[in-house]
Amino acid sequence: MKDVTAVTTPANPGVGVNAYSSFDVFGSYDINKQWRIRAGVTNAGNHGPVLVSSSQTSTDPSVFDVVGRSYQVGVHVTL
Template sequence: YDVYDLAGSWKVDDRVTLRAGINNLEDKDSPYFTSYPNSNTDPSSFDILGRRVFVGINAKF
């Protein structure tokens, strides 16, 4: 089970940096634990949200 993320940033000037990225680039589903009848994916070990996109800005004043 491999999940790929992609992120980058751009330093606009000495005071402003832009950043963006994608988590779980391929939008893979988490594995299910079928060994036990009442078990399922452990959210503390696997990403259960699917693909996510983020953007941000850092600015120094």
């Protein structure tokens, strides 16, 4: 990971990071009126978090995904 925290000029501090994007895929399918299945992938590209040197944990987990790729599967049943 590259540390992208930078001060642009001493007279005009501009601390920050470059743009950050992740790609998530989710979908669901109604089997019938009673059953629905759903599945998804979060952070499909498995991009790591942006390094922020001013943070104690080297990143900000409230903003950046620190887990990496994750999968979800679920079933919804209407009784």
